[in-house]
Amino acid sequence: MEYKFSHIGIPTTEEKEWDGFFEPGKVHFTEFDKDEFNVEWVKFDADSPWHELVTTQPHVAYLVDNIEEAIAGKDVIVKTFSPAEGVRVVFVAHNGSPVEFMEIKEE
Template identity: 40%
Template sequence: MKFQHIGIPTRDRFEGEIPLPHLRITVSDHANNPFGIQWQRYWDDAPYPDLVKTVAHVAFEVDDLMAAIAGHKVIIEPNSPSPGVLVAFIEVNGAPVELLQVDHARRPDL
């Protein structure tokens, strides 16, 4: 696993907002700072567990998403939020953890 970002939910607007209508969320660019901090504002109709919408999560890039989630409590099933990216959320000790599998040939920006 390789650390990718920390997602911090907020209800407030923030600088550098990037709306993602298909995900029902607004985010900041985690790559614009050396610590991978990403602000996230979930829209009222965002279809995610309250745990994800209210508690900060850490995100790690993994080589094999299905192997990485095996044996864990999956709270957001594997899905593709953008081309070349596969993600899932698991719950670990009461906290959300995001796991990402990235096809770097398709997504050299990540």
């Protein structure tokens, strides 16, 4: 399995100039690809259904070719979801920290 670094996500309680809001996860976010260091800021609503590790700890994100292969035998803490057309995302716990895997299918 090859992991290609994508970004780091940092939870905050501060207001930022948000680029979007993902309703199912109740999370506000900045676009990491607009940031010089690929930092994504995330702010979760109080009633966010996501795992506490994701809402309170920074995460590192990797691009993978196959999410099912990437999560095999791993502790999934946010089930696979699609935030945009052709994109699938999942979060796992790794040594007490959240890790995000992203699969992007280009047409």
